[in-house]
Amino acid sequence: MLKLEHIQKNAALTGLEPGQVVRVVTTEPVGDNALTVYYKTVDGSLRERMLFRSDESSLSLAESGRPWGFDADGEAFKLAAEAYRINLAHLFDPMMAVHTSNVQPLPHQITAVYESMLPRQPLRYVLADDPGAGKTIMAGLLIRELLMRADAKRVLIVAPGSLVEQWQDEMAEKFGLSFTLFSRDQIEQSRSGNPFDETDMLVARVDQLARSEELQEKLALTRWDLVVVDEAHKLSASYFGNQVKKTKRFELGELLGSITRHFLLMTATPHNGKEADFRLFMSLLDSDRFYGKFRDGAHKVDVTDLMRRMVKEDLLKFDGTPLFPERRAYTVNYRLSDQEAALYTAVTDYVRTEFDRMDKLADGSRKGNVGFALTALQRRLASSPEAIYQSLKRRHQRLSSRLEEEKLAQRGQRPAHEGSSHLRSDAGSVHMQPYVRPDTTQDDAALDRTVPLRTAEAYCQMLYCVAESAWDAADAASAEDYEQLEEAVVDQATAAQNLQELEAEIVILQGLVEQARAVVHSGCDRKWEELSSLLQDTPDMRDETGLQRKLIIFTEHRDTLNYLVGKIRGLLGSEEAVVQIHGGVKREDRRKVQELFRNDPAVRVMLATDAAGEGVNLQNAHLMVNYDLPWNPNRLEQRFGRIHRIGQTEVCHLWNMVAAETREGAVFLRLFEKLEKERRALGGRVFDILGEVFEDRPLQELLIEAIRYGEDPAVRARLQQKVEGALDAEHIREVIRRNALCEEVMDEKRLFAVKEEMEKAEARKLQPFFIRAFFRQAFAQLGGELRAREMGRYEITNVPAAIRERDRQISGRDCRQMDPVLRRYERVCFEKQYIRLNRPGSAMASLVHPSHPLMQAVTDLTLERHRNALKQGAVLVDPADMGLTPKVMFMVDHAVREGAEPGYDISRRMQFVEIDAQGRTTHAGWAPHLDLEPLPAADQPLIADILAAPWITCDLEQVALAYASREVVPGHFDEVRLRREAAVDKTLSAVHDRLVKEINYWEDRYLKLKDDLAAGKDVRLTLENVRRTIDDLTARLEARQKELKTMRHVVSATPVVLGGALVIPAGLLLQRKGQPGWTADSEARARVEQVAMQAVMAAEQALGHHVMDVSAQKCGWDITSILQPMDGRMAPSRHIEVKGRAKGQTTITVSRNEIIYGLNQADKFILAIVLVDGDGYEGPYYVRQPFTQEPDWAETGKNLDLGQLLARAVTPGEVG
Secondary structure, eight states: OOOGGGOOTTOEEESSSTTOEEEEEEEEEOSSSEEEEEEEOTTOOEEEEEEEGGGGGGOEEOOTTOTTOOOSOHHHHHHHHHHHHHHTHHHHOTTHHHHTSSOOOOHHHHHIIIIIITTSSSOEEEEOOOTTSOHHHHHHHHHHHHHHTTSOSOEEEEEOTTTHHHHHHHHHHHHOOOOEEOOHHHHHHOSSSOGGGSOSEEEEEHHHHHTOHHHHHHHTTOOEEEEEEESGGGSOEEEETTEEEEOHHHHHHHHHHHTEEEEEEEOSOOOOSOHHHHHHHHTTTOTTTTOSOOSSSSOOOOOTTTEEBOOGGGOBOTTSSBSSOOEEEEEEEOOOOHHHHHHHHHHHHHHHHHHHHHTTOSOHHHHHHHHHHHHHHHHHHHHOHHHHHHHHHHHHHHHHHHHHHHHHHHTTOOOSSTTOOOOOTTTOOOOOOOBOOTTOOTTTTOSSSOOOOBOHHHHHHHTTOTTOOHHHHHHHOOHHHHHHHHHHHHTTOOOOOSHHHHHHHHHHHHHHHHHHHHHHHHTOOHHHHHHHHHHHHOGGGBOTTSOBOOEEEEOSOHHHHHHHHHHHHHHHTOSTTEEEEOTTSOHHHHHHHHHHHHHOTTOOEEEEOGGGSSSOOOTTOOEEEESSOOSSHHHHHHHHTTTSSTTOOSOEEEEEEEOTTSHHHHHHHHHHHHHHHHHHHHTTHHHHTHHHHOOSSOHHHHHHHHHHHTTSHHHHHHHHHHHHHHTOHHHHHHHHHHHHTSBOOOOHHHHHHHHHHHHHHHHHSOOHHHHHHHHHHHHHHTTOOOEEOSTTEEEESOOOHHHHHHHHHHTTTOOSOOSOOOSOEEEEESSGGGSSOSSTTOOOOEEOOTTSHHHHHHHHHHHHHHHHHHHHOEEEEETTOOSSOOEEEEEEEEEEEESSOTTOEEEEEEEEEEEETTOOEEEOOSOGGGGOEEOOGGGGGGGHHHHTSHHHHSOHHHHHHHHIIIIIHHHHHHHHHHHHHHHHHHHHHHHHHHHHHHHHHHHHHHHHHHHHHHTTOOOSSOHHHHHHHHHHHHHHHHHHHHHHHHHHOEEEOOOEEEEEEEEEEHHHHHHHTTOSOOOOOHHHHHHHHHHHHHHHHHHHHHTTOEEEEOGGGTSSOSEEEEOOOBTTBOOOOEEEEEEEEETTOOEEEEEHHHHHHHHHHGGGEEEEEEEEETTEEEEEEEEESOOOSOOOTTOOEEEEEHHHHHHHOBOGGGOO
C-alpha cells in the first residue's frame, strides 16, 4: 500500500498499468484526497490518471524488481527483448517485406519501393516503369511494408476487370496478403449498407466503380490508408478548347484521391503525347499544383518528386548484366492479288464517300460514331478477306432490316424491334438500334457478369464519354470493351439522312458483299500466304528438333482470328496446337488458355486480340507476329510487353505484316523503316516512346487522312513528312529527355549501392534462425509444440487456447495480417524457400514471420509476461569477452512524429547502447543480447560489489538518453525533417506559382472587362463571375499553403529507454574464480585486432579489390571487399569477419550472432584468421563456410579449434 503523499517525481510505481512498472513524471494534488499523476509507460507513452484514497491499496513502489536493480531473470529478459525486437521488426530490418515475401526482387524494384516511395509521407505517386518491369511486385512490397510498419490498415486496389483476379492471386501467393474481390454479392450481403466499410483489404474493378453513382456515393463515405490504381492511364481527361472533358474513370480517380492518405497510380504510358492531357492526369495527385490549362503555350512541368520511370534498356540484374534481352522487329511486306486490290479500292472508295457524307452531319456525336465505324471497316479490310466479307455482310443485313422497319414506321405500322427508334422525315437522321453479333453469346458480351443489349449510343455513354462519341469511348475503353464497342457500332452507324440515301448505300453494300464473297471463295489470300511462308521458312520459328517454337499472333478482329485458327491448325496438323484469347473468352477460361500455352508442350501458337494485351505474362515465348497493326502505337508496346518482360532470357523477335501498296500500309511501312533506323541509333528505347512521338497529330489521324486523300501526291508527301518528323532522331531524343525529367538510371555505381544496402539489411534483419529460435522457446512456454516435418518445415497440431484468444483481442487494434490464428497448422516454415517444395503435389507451408498473426499473438503474450524484466534489468554474461570491464547495456527507442498529429510516428529508430564505469558510451550492435547468457545463480556473489558500485547506482538511464540525444536523435530527426521540408517546399513553390499565375490572369481579365464596360463594349463574362473566380482561387491558395505549412512541421519525440542489462565479461568471472584465460590488458587485445584488420585489408587491396572497414556499423562482419567485374558481370562481394589471435592461443570464440550472420551470408562470408606476434603476424588465413549448423536458443557462442580451422584455410588469392 502506498500513500498518495509518497508518490513523487521519478518514482517507479506498480499498479497504475497492468503488469508494468511506470515512471512518474510529475504530480498535481487535487484537494486532500486526490492526486493527478503524469507518468510514462515502458514504451515511452505519456499518460495521466487521477488517483484517490481508494487506489492506495493497489499501488506500491517498485522496490523488489526495481528499475535497474538488475535482478530480473536473465532468460526472461532475453525472451522479452527478442519479443520486443520481433514486434518492431521493421526497425531492425529496413527491407522486411523483401525478406518475408515469396519474391526475389530486382534492383529497380528495390529502389522503387525503398528509395522512391516509402520515404514519401504521404505518398502521392505515379509508378511509370516500362511494361514487364514488375510493377505489381513493387506495389505488393509497398503494401506489405506499410502494413508491417502499421502505416496502413485499409488498402484498396482498383484495376481493370481482366486483372483483378490476378491481383488477388499475386497478393496471396507472393505476399501472403488476403484481399477480397469486390462483387455484387458483397453489396447484397452488406450488414451496414456500405460494403466498403466492412472490408479492409479490397480489390475492385475500375469500371464497376466508375459506372455506378451509387457505389461511388458509398465509397465517398469511407477512408483508406492506401489506394493503388493499375493501368491508371485509363483515368483519362482531355481539353476541348478551354473546357475539361472528364471520363467517368477520371472522376473516379478524383474521388479515390480524396479518400486516401497514400495514392499510387501505376501505368507504363502516363504520357499520351499531349502535355495538357498529362497535366490533367497528374492533377489526380495534386489538383492545385496542376490546376487549369496553362496559358503560356507548351509548358513542361517538373514531376520528379511525383513520378518515377525506368525504361527496359536501363534495367540491370544484380550482377550488372542487362535484365531484358534485345528486341528485334521486322517488316513483312506483302502485295495484294489483283482481285484483292480491286476489293481494297472498292471498299476504300465506299469509305471515302461515306466520310464525305459524314462531314455534312450536324450532330457531332453521330458524326463521331459514323467516322469510327468507317475507320473500323477500313481496318477490317486490311485484316483479312474473311473479316471484311463478314463485316460487309452484317452491315448490309443490318441496314436492310432497318430500312424495312423505317418504311413500316412511316406507314404507321409497328416496327419489327420493340425498342427501336425510327426514321422520321422531319428528323433527318437514322438512329442506331440494339445490336448483338450473331456469333456472340450473352456471356461473351459480359463486362462484369451479364450485360443487356445496348444501342451504340448507350454503349458509348456507358464508356463514360461526355461527348458520347465512339471515338472518345474507344480512347477510354479497355481492349475488351473496345472489341465490343466496335461490334456495336461498325455494322450499323450510317451517314444516311433519309430513306433514299439509305437505299442507295444498301445497293452499294450489296455489290461490295458480292465482290468480297468472290475473293473469299477464290481462296486467294496473300497475307495468309506470307504468314504461312513465315511460319514454314523462317529458321527462328523452329527449335533444334524442327518443332514450331511458341508463337503469339495478334489480330484485331474476331473474324480474322477464327479464320486463322483453322488455317494454322491445318498447317501444323494439330487441333490442340492452337489456342485463342479474345474479348469474348471468359476470364476463367482466359487463365486456363494462358496456362495451356505456358505449360502444355503440345500447344505451340496463341492467337489473340488486344484483350490479351493487358496483364498477360507469356515470357515462355519470344516470338510474336502482328498480323494486324493497331492504329494506336501504345498498343504495339503493350503487345510486345507480353513476351518482353522479366524472366525472358531469349532475344525477342516481332514481325509486322504490312501491305505497302495500300494507303494506310504506305504510312506503316515508312513508320517501320524509320523506326528500325532510329532503333540502331538509339537502341530499343524507341519502342518505349512510340505513343508519345506523334505529339502534333495522332497516328490514327494520319492514317485516316491517308485513306481519304492519299491519292493526292501532296497529301502523301505531307504524311511522309509527318512520320519523318515524329521519328526524327532529335525529336525522339527530346521525348527521351522529357521523360528523363522523372526517369531514373541504374548505372554500375548505383547498382553497387543498392547491393550494399540490401546486404546490410540482410545482415540486420531478424534472420529466420532468430525467428525460429525465439518462436520455439516462447511457443513452448505458452504450452505449444513445434514438430519437425520435411526439411525446413514443421507441424503445429494444436495452438493453445490462450494464443488464439490473444489473437482475437489484438486483431481489432493491429490489423497487419487479416487471417486469424488457426487451431492447427499442417505445415509452417521460417524461410521462404520452404514455402513451396520442388516436387509435384507438395503442399504449401505458411511462412511464420514477425507480422504473421500467430507470431504476433505469441510476442504479445511473451511481452505481457516478461515486460517488467526489461525495466528491472538483468545480469548477463558475455562469453566472448575475456577482459575485466563490466558494462551496462540499454535499449533506446526514438520516434519522429507529425507536428499536426503527435500520435502518428513518421519514423522510428531503435539502438542498443553500452556504458562502462567511466561513463563512455558506444553503439552495441543490432542484437547484442543474443550473444549474452544469463548469469548462473552460483556466480551471483562474485559480482555483488559491482551491483553496489557507485557508477551502477547512479542514473545511467540519463547517460544513455544523453548519448541517444547526441548521437541518434539529431541525425534521425534531420534526415526526416530535411526530406519532408524538401518535398513540401517543392510542392508549395509549384502550387504558389501555378495558382498565382491563374489569379494574375483573371485579375488582368477583370481590369480589361471593366475598361470594356466603361467603353460601352459588349462582354461575354460578367464582372461578378470573374471576381468570384479570383476570390475562389485566392481562398484555394491560402488553404493549400496553410495545409502544406502544417505538413512541413515534424517534431522529435523524447528518446525512451525500453530496457537494460548489466553485462559481465566472462574474463572477470574467470579471474574471480582463480581460473586462467582472462586478460587485463585491453589495449593489447585491441592492438591484436587492429593488426589483424590491417593485415586483411592489405591482402584484399593487393588483389585489386575495393576494401571498406564496416566494423563500426555492427552489420555482422568487419570488412566488405568488392571484386573487380569479370566478363561484364559484377562479382559477389566478400564479407570478411576478422579474428586476430595472439600467437600461442589454441581456440577462437565466435558469438551466436557471428554464426547466424555467417550461415545467412553463405558463400559471401569468410572467416579471416590472423596470428599476431608483437608487431608481426602470420596470415591472413581464409576459411569459407566455417559454420555448419545454427546454435540452439541457449547457446550464445562456440569455441572453435584453431588448428582444425587452419587445416581448412586457404590464402586470400586462393578463395574462389
